[in-house]
Structure formats: structure tokens, C-alpha cells
Amino acid sequence: MGKNSIGSTITYFFLGEYFSDALRTTITVVLPIILFFYLGNPDAAKGIGVGALLISLTDLPDNRLNKLKTAVWSISVFFLTTLVVSSVLDRVYLTAIVVVLAAFSFSMFAVYGQKLALIGTMALIVCTFTMGLHPARPLYFSTCILIGGVWYYVISLIQTLLRPYRSLHHAIFECLMSSAEFLHIKAKNYDVTVPLDLQQKAAIKLHIKVNQKHELIRNLLLTDKYAMNPDNPKGQLLLERARLLIDLYEQLNAVHYDYGLVRKTLNEGTSLQLIATLIEILARELEQLGRHVRSAKAYKGELATNVAYHQNRVLLQEELERLNETQRLIVLKVMANMNDIVRIIEMIRGNERVPEKEQQELSGTIAYPLFITGDRFSVKEHLSLKSPIFRFSLRLAICFLFGFLLTWQLEPSKYSYWLFLTLVIVARPKFSITWKRNLQRLKGSMGGVVIGLVMVYLIKSPAVLLSFSVIFLLGFYAFNRLNYTISVLFITPAVILTLGSYQGHFDHIVHDRVMFTLLGCVIAIFATYLFPVWDSRQLKTKIADAAKASIHYLEVAIQNRSERDENQSRMARKNANLSLSALSEAIESARQEPLQKSIDFKGLYDVQAIIYQVNAIITSIYLSLNHKAEQTDPFLVKQIINNLGNEAILKNDAAPHIDAMGVKDEDHSTRQKLAHIAALSLDFKRFSAGFWG
Template sequence: MRNAKERNITLKALDFNNQDLADAVRNTITVIVPFSVFFFLGMPSAAMGVGTGTLLICLTDLPGNRAEKMFSAWLSTLTFSLLAVLISLLVSNIYALPFVVGGLTFLLLMMTSLGQRMGVIGMMGLGVAAFTIGLHPTNPLAYGMYIAIGGIWYSLVSLTQAWLFPYHSLKRALARTKKNTAALMRLRSIGYDMEASLAGFNAKNIKLHLKLTTDHELVRRLLLGDRFNISFEDISGKQLLKESILLIDLYEKVSALHYDYTSMRNTLAGSGILEKIRNLIGFTADKLESNTPVQANFDEFIAEIHRLTVASEKHRDLVAGIVVNLEETGALVFALDDQRDLDTKMLSKQFPAFLTEGKISFKMLKAHLTYDSQVFRFALRISLLMMAVVLVVAMLPKGSYGYWLPITLIVISRPSYGMTMKRNIERVIGTFAGLIIGWCLIALNLPIALQLCIAVLGLFLFFGFLLLRYWVSAMGITLAVVLCLSIYHGNTTQILSERLLFTLLGCLIGLAATFLFPVRHSFNIKIAVQQAISTNSDYLSAVINNAHQDVIQIKLARKQSYLALSALNEAISLVAREPKWKRKELRTLRQIELLCFQVNALTAALSIADKDLSSLNIKPIADLNYCVEKLNEMQHGQVFALMPLERLDGQLNLSNVAVKLKTIFSAS
């Protein structure tokens, strides 16, 4: 029991869960098996081709339902095999190859406009082109077949898992949602700790909100996007559907725990109530992540808070609303394990309304065929870079590992300067670490079998940390590549030096290229602010006008508000990461972002209040709409000229927060 608990603590520290671990092991084995089989059969070319196909198609396997995985499997396999054959045919033609690769790069990156899954397939298609240039296959048709075999092999494994365990991706998404919801609850508990500092509280709060918005969006897509799962006839499916809906409602309850903590601390100091509330929130968070706490202990906490409240009549009104929220939060958490009442009140015909990303349409692609599109500018930039880089690689002597240059460029390039810089730093750190460890292991002259086992461990690190700690992932794949190539080719010095050289060169080129057809993130700020305020207004209106009537309408409005807040935070973050000479003053925008999150949290508290809201003062809605109207009159650059408020303190209620927003825009 103790070992299991220690293992869970370790995984939690690494931001891992059991599903992440299982997927990393599966991916590692799936890549190693065909590579090993063909290699030991004396077919090294087949081993490299099948291994490459398996690895790259593995990276396109995003979380999704069975229909999405099936679509991704056949499209990836077909696209990659055709690319492999085409590039193989032209790999010796130094004049045609750069132009063909440049044109294909543009087309593949434009696939991003069709959604995340299509974008990943396009990006990995570039990986196929880069590896093909490096491997320089002599038989194009055979190489294309090997790539296809690798894709089919991985797809069979992935689809078999999806059919045998249809809710694997959903369980994984729910586990992460529970983890982040519990983290938000623990952050809330800090507000009730007299000794804890509130410095950085709002920034951490917003960060967790963004994580949960992403988590719930994935859960909705997994729940609602598969025709196989839409009926949820079996008990497991119904239980997961119930958990998903309860977690969405729980998110709203936890959001409503946001109060003016400074004022509350001053009011309740010395009463003992703050400590009990803090302990109860922590207890509930522990229950959410594990099944250890029991209902009886929760009831004891509630009873103790009631006793303290009765003993202090002046605190009764203040604490009453908090206690109701805590009781309802606890009820939702304990209901997650309840196997009864599995029939949801949500109708199947209402499901599609909650999906953000619809079906693939070429109208989506057409909308981005303009120079103003971020996708278009990024695709144009990388296509020109790939043309130049491929031309350089084609002129390098045979036996060089120059293909690491385009691979590095593909891996680290992002639309914005800040994102590319972050990826660069992680790539360089991981590569240095992998090279040093690899050099030490090779110098020790370890047995080949042991070196191969360490290479497999490196591949596991690559898969396990690809989305969590990229520098660890880069270290793992560098270690695996260095050891395998050293065993196979033996040119250790060349391998180490060229890996370092082409990685650094690729990082520098990728970073410098962000100024070629730069993505103008500042142009998105006005729209993001407008959407955040507008959706908050719609959410508040839905709560007031549909209280206790149209619950679905409120949930839809809440979802749109969360997504808009997430988009606003991302837009501000991208502008903040621009080069120093291009950065704008963001204090006012940070204030607007905070106020928008406060409006959202206060609206969530209203939506769960058990009282008539029809007579509620609607002036906050009018103030929010005023802000939207002022934004309509502004040019993009004028948003950065808004003057910040000197102070943001005061009572934390809808009227006060909405007035603060209005004051910011009134001064424009």
C-alpha cells in the first residue's frame, strides 16, 4: 500500500498519471518491436523505414474517440507513404528537391487551418520529408511501402486498444481534469489561510482556469464526437458520462469559491472558521483525487463550521453562502463514485451544441488563404526556410547527418517569437544533456545490449515527456539516437559534433526566422478583449433570464465565456513574449483580464444561488455592453493606450467589478 502511494506521489510530481505512463510504454514497445524484428532479420533498410513510419504516425495519435483515430490512421498512413515515395524519387535532384519540399511544406502547414489533428498530421509529414532526405533510400517504392507498414502496424495497435478499451482517452482526460480541479480547490483554500501570502494568487488562479478550460474542452470532444459512444448504453459509459457532467458542474462550484479574501480574513480573524473552511476544502480536494476520505468525516467538518457560525452571530450571513457552496461541492465530489442514478438529463440532440471544433470543411482552409492569416504567414515562412535548408543539406557530403537541421527547424518553429524562444531553450538544454550522457556511456564501453536498453529508456522518456517537459523529451531522443547510431555506424565523434552543430544552427535559424513574415499578435488583442467581455455579458444575462429554467442555455453561455477568457489570456501571453523592442505596455490589459475572470466567477456564484434572480440589478450587464461598444469604436493599437486603474481593491461584487471595467474604457 505504501509503495503504491509513493509511486502516485512520484507520478504526481512529474505531472504524470497512470494513463500517461501506459501510453508511453505502449508507444515505446510499438516502435521498438518492428525495428528490432526487421533489423535482426538482416533487413536494416526495412527496419529504418518501418521504424520511421511507426514513430512519426505515433506522434499524430492525439487523444480522441474511435472515429477520430480511424480517420487519423488512414490519412496519416496514406499521406506519409506518398510523401516518402515522392521525396525519394527527387532526393538526388539538387535543383528540384528544394522547390518541391518548399511547396509541400506550405500545403502541409496550411492543414493547421483544418484543426489540431490535421495540423499535427501536416507537421509530421514534414518529418517524413526530412527523414527521407537523411536516409536517402535507393528504392523509393520499397521505402514508401516500409513507411506504410509502420503506419499500419501502429494504427492496428492504437485502434485495437480503442476498440478493446473505448473509454481509455476519456478516462485519461477525466483523470487530468480531476487533478487540475483539485489543484484549483487547494489554491482557493490558501485564501482562507491567515498565514499564507496572496502574492501571485490571481496569476495562479488564471493559469489553473486555463488548464481546466482545455481539459473540459477535450472531455466534451471525447464525449460528444463519437457516434459509437453517443448512446452510452453500457454501465461504464454511463458512469463516465455522469462523471464528465459532474466535473463540469464542480468546476462552476469551485469557481464560485472566489471571494475578497483580504476582507474576509479581517472579518473572520480569531473565529476559528477560516481554518475549518480551509481544512474542509483541502479534504474535499483529497477526496477528488483519491477515494480515501469518507462522507462521515466531511459531515463532521460541516457540522463544526455550523457550530462556530452559530456561536458568532455576526458572521452568520457571511459564512452561510460559503457553507452552502462547500456542501454542494462536496456532494458533487462524493457523487462521482456513486453508481446509482446514471441516466443523464441531457438529451442526445443537445450534445452537438457543446462541440467547439466542428467537422472538417475546406471553407476553413479558404478563410486562411490570405496574407492576414497567422496560419498563412507561418506556412509561408517555414516553406521558404525549408527550401533554403534543404538546398544546403543536399550539398553536404554523403554520410553527413545534415537532415538533423530541417528536423530541428520543424520541431522548434512556432508562429511567435516567444513560443519559438521557449522551444529553443528546451531543445538546446535537452540536446546538451543527451549528448553528455551519451558520450559518457559510450566512453564507458558498455556492452551493446546494455546500450540498446538505455536507448529504449531514452525513447520512453521522449514519449513520456513530449507534452510535459520537452527538455526531458529532447534529452531522451538525443540519447537514443546517439547510442543507436554509434552502435550502427561507429562514427561517435561525428555523430556527437554534428548533432550539436545542426541543433544549434536549426535553433538560431528558427529564431531569426520569426522576423520573416512575423505573426502580428497585437492585432488579436482587441478581438480577444471584446469576446471576453461580450461572452461574460451573455453568461450573466443567461443566468438572470434562465435561472432554474433553461439549464442548457446557461451551460452553453458558461462554456463560451470560459473559452473567450482562455483566448484572452493566450493573446496577452503571446504579446508579452515578443522581443523587448516590440513589447507593449500590458498593465491595463492584465487588469482587464483579471476583472473579466472576476465577473465570470461572480456570475458562477449567482448561477448556483438558490434564489430568484429576476429582480437583480442588471446595471452590470449595461456596463459590460458599454465596454463592448467602446471597443467597437477603437482601432487595434488603441487598446494598448488604455490607462490602468490606480487601484483594484474594493468590494468584490458584480456591480463594483463591472464599474471598474467601464471606468477603464470611459477614459479612452
């Protein structure tokens, strides 16, 4: 990464959504604390400050209506939770019963989806803070928490009303930057010095990342009634950009070759180098487009006048004259794919729209609500040990119960609530995530303690220490959604400096912070063996789901373009991508589990890579303008379905061997691609055989 690139990254971080949100949140939290301390009301300062601090963590990127719903839920749950817990604090055993029940109940909020799951988690943290602060006036403190929550969300909603599409613009920016990174990886496939297996793994990781960005854009845009209104020009522009983004990524992913064969075929001459150079130029143009796409204005860009791009393209065209027919076919296909990418980039860059007739057809056929990832709403279905949500809720409740039993045996401390706070934060349903969170929290906490101690040793002024705690709070918010370790590294000294300046006894604060954090982490890790959720036991199901999604995608792709149902086609494509992402996440989680030594990860990665390649080739069939259903060889399709479905193949159904790169006539491109998929599907059956049991 060059100096300019590093400088641009730093600049866009400070001008981007993460830092600006962090600055706004920090001011919103600190302002009432300063005001009420100045007015001589420290109880109100603490209550309103804590209310604003904790409720800010429920405020994820979203549209206006969803933010308002989140605000109402968060404020109501926080107020009631604070009131109930603070009212029973004088009765130790009743407090334990209430908080343990709260741990179970709030964890079950996950049944209702990600947003309410987060509200439930933060409500549990409200419980821990209430225990730590031990307010003398429950109703007064609960009202302060309520005021802090209302104050924070009023500011947040005002910002959303003034800039309703800010989060969506940022999501599009991140998606374009991830797509550019993916294109850089694609370019290295034509570099003979780079091992292909490493490239494959990197491409799959980025594939998952880009699909996560697509999901965020869908949920931000398609759930926004104002943006989806046909009479809203800005909303329609963003809808068009989102559609083009997904089309762009499909073009980036569509032409997937046997790159080993491509390298061997084009080994002589400059074709490989020229193709790699052209793809790198396109990747850089995507990065430039990403940095300007937050604006609704058209962006001229550099591609249309990029001398280097056109010079290399001319050189590649000249190189075509020296190639044989097989080599020329490969290069022409790559050039056609790059032409499609350039066309979509220019449409995004110029805020161009699809032709009005085509847009009306799309608007009339696409049922956008179908593409929003739904949440589960049936609690009854999850009141069973078969449910991962129920198992985790029960486990966390038991952890809290054990935490109370443990703290009762230790010397009384006003900071014992940090044990429960650690449990809420690091205990996750899956072992792998719990382990990762433990390491992140321990590294961040230990590093933060060192920073805090150095600050206390060097600075004696409480005012200066408190000023630094505000800066550390800003750092916490800036990195909270980016890097949990760094966010903990910031919040730990913020807590030490604030509590130490207000209450004194820095040594006691540091001792308790370290001790209760370690205890919480140890309990959380050992508790994962209680009602565990192992991804290693889900691998068979994940492989089957990914294969089924690919089969369905293939069945849709081989239909005539005129006969395809637009909703069914797009959903099949989306489900194929999401199923592969789910499999990839399960594999990475299984690598962290105790049973990892008994798992054939090489075989798993081979299966993952094959499904990725299969989906990419299916996409090229789906996007091909020359595809006709008559070109489809039923024997090849049956072989693919049998192999991916892990079914036996009859000898008389075996498909003839076809050279996947050797078909010369473009009319036979579908048959060529199906032959390539058939070969991959045989490898899939071989590598996946050991996972079916």
C-alpha cells in the same frame, strides 16, 4: 509535497496512460527492427521501424472512429510523401523544390484542424528522414514505411477496441486532479499569511488548465457515437461523470468573494482557519476520488466517514453562534457552497445518476454536437497574408529554402537533415512558442549529448548501448506529451547510441547533431520576424472578446431558470471560460515578444483578474436556486454592460451604490452580486482604457 504524495505520483505515472502508451509504442517500434535485422534485411528494418516511429506521433488520445480516420490519413500521406521525395533525391534542385513546396502545403493542413495539422507536421518530418536515409529503392522504402504505419495502427486500434474508454477515463482523472489543485488554491484565500495577488494569478492559471481538460473530455466523449448511444450504459455513465465534473468545477468557482474584505470581516476567531481546513479536506478527497475514478465501480471514499471533516464542520457551526450577522452570512454561504461540492463528489463517487425525469429533460434539450470545438475547413479563406496559418506556411517554406542554400555551402554531411528536422519542430506560428521550443530543444539536446558521450565513454559493447537506446526511446515517448525538454533529453542519446553503434564515428554524429540543431534554432528565431504573428497586437481584440462573452453569459444568467434555453446557457458559460483562456494565453505569449517593454502587463493582469472574478460571480447567479429575474436591477445591468463594452455611461443611468457583502435577505442575493460585478466592471473600464487605442 509529502513522501506519500510523491510516492503516489510516481506510482500513478508508471500505472497511468502516458507510461503504458510509451511502453506499448516502444515495443511496437523496436520489435520489427529486431526481427528484420535478425532475418538479414536491414533496409526493411529501417523502413518499417521509421514508419512505426514517426506515425506513432500522430496517435493522440481519441475514440475508435476518430483514431481510424487518423490512421487512414496518416498512412496515406506518409506513403505518398515518402514515394515522391525518395524518387527525386538524385536531383538536388528538384528535391529542394519538392520539399519547399511540401513545407508550405503540409503547414496549410492546419486549416483543417489540430489533428490534420499534426499529420502535416509529421509528414514534413517524414520528408527530412527520407532525405537523411536516402533510400536506393524508393518504392521499396515507401512500402516499408507503409507497412510500419499499418503495423503500428493495427496495434493501437486493437488496444482501443479492447479498452475503448481508456483515454476518457484518464482525461477525467486529470481533470479531477486539476480541480483538486484548484481547491487547494481556494483554501489559501482564507489564509491571511498568503498574499491575495499571488493566489489570484495561481487560480487563473489553474482555471485555464481545468478548462483545457474539459475541452479534451468533450471532444473525446461527444464525438464518440458508441459512447453517446443511449443504450450504452458505460457511455451514459461517462457522460454523467463529465456533466458532474463541469458542475463540480462551477461550484468550486461559483462563490467568489472580495477575499480581502472576507479576511478583514472574519479576522477575529477561528472561522477563517476552519474554512481553510474544510476546503483542504475536500481537496484531498477529490485527489483520492481522482485516483479511483478510472474504474467503473463505485468508490466508497473517505468523506462520508471523515472524522476530521465532521469535527471541523461542527466547530465551524459552533463558531457561528459567536459571530455577528454580517459574519454569519459569509460563513453560511461558504458552508452552503461546500455542501453542494460534497453532494457532487458523492454522486461521482457512487456512480449516481441525476433523477430519471431530469435526465430525460436534459437529454431532450441539450444538443451535444454544439459543444464540440469545430475545425476550420475553408482553404480559400486562408490564402491571404491576413491568415496566421498562411503567413506561417510561407515563412516555413522560406526557412526550408534558406536551409537548402545553407547546406549546399557547407561541407556535405549525411546528417544535414537534422537542420530541417529542427526547423519543423521548433518553428511555430507565434514568436513566444518558437522561442520556448528553441530553449527546450537546446537544453534537451545539450543535456542529451552529454549523457550520450558519457555512455559511449563508459560502455564499449554495442549490444548494451543499443539496449540503453531502447530505454531512452521509452523515456522519450513517456514524456513526449508531458515535458518536451525531458523528451528531447531522452531522444538525443537514443539517436547518438543507435547511429553510433550502427555506423560508428560517435564524434562526427555528436558534432553534426549540435551544429545542425543550433543552425535550425537560429534560423527559426530570426524567421519569426518574417510574416510575424504577434499576440501583443491581438490583445485589444482578446479583451473585447472576453468582455463580450461575459456580457452574454450575464444576460443568460439573469433570466428565470425556467425560461433559460439549456443549450444557449451552457454555450454562454463555455464561451466565457474559453475567451478568458484565450486572453490569458495571449498575455503570456506577449510577455515573450520583443515589444513587451511597451506593454502595461500590470494593467493586463488586472483586466484578466477582473474578468475572471466577474465570470465567477455570474456563475453563482446562474447556479442560484433562489434567483428570480425580478430581482435583477436593470440600472445595474446596464452599467455593467456599458462598462464591459467600454461605452459611455449617462449620469442619469448611474447605478446606486450597494454594499456587496451587506445585503441580509437572501432574496436580494442577485442584486448584491450584480452590485459586486458593477464595481468590478468600473475597475475593468479603468484598467482596460489604455488598450483600446
